[in-house]
Amino acid sequence: MIRILVYGAKGTMGKIITNEIESHPDFILSACVSKHIDGDESCSAFADLDSVNVEYDVVIDFSHFSLTDDLIDFCIKKNKPLVLATTGLSEEQEQKVLKASDTIPVFRSKNLSIG
Numbered sequence: 180m181i182r183i184l185v186y187g188a189k190g191t192m193g194k195i196i197t198n199e200i201e202s203h204p205d206f207i208l209s210a211c212v213s214k215h216i217d218g219d220e221s222c223s224a225f226a227d228l229d230s231v232n233v234e235y236d237v238v239i240d241f242s243h244f245s246l247t248d249d250l251i252d253f254c255i256k257k258n259k260p261l262v263l264a265t266t267g268l269s270e271e272q273e274q275k276v277l278k279a280s281d282t283i284p285v286f287r288s289k290n291l292s293i294g
Contacts, residue, residue: 182209184235184259186228186250187242189213192264196239197222209235213242228253237262244268251279260284 183200187193188211200206201222208222210233223233228249237260240250244267254261263276266289279285 182207182235184210186240189215192241262286
């Protein structure tokens with residue numbers, strides 16, 4: 180079983196990926212992180228990364244590019260692989276992602292949407 184933390188879980192793609200994770204027998208949705216937590220989440224929900232207190236194996240990101248720097252720092256600190264699907268990164272952020280890949284596994288895609 181792969182335990183997954185979804186960052187940006189309340190956005191359009193975040194909702195789609197959380198539904199897909201929940202329907203797959205080999206995955207566990209360990210945590211949903213979003214500043215828009217409203218109590219109807221089907222997983223352990225947190226408003227920010229620093230509040231996460233559950234175990235997970237990988238982070239899947241569908242958040243906003245303004246949150247990417249903190250997310251990368253978090254994944255490096257926790258030594259967790261990162262699937263980064265956020266768009267609109269600056270050149271500086273792209274370089275930070277590249278540098279992070281020297282420390283942790285990073286899968287970077289600019290388009291993971293369906294269709």
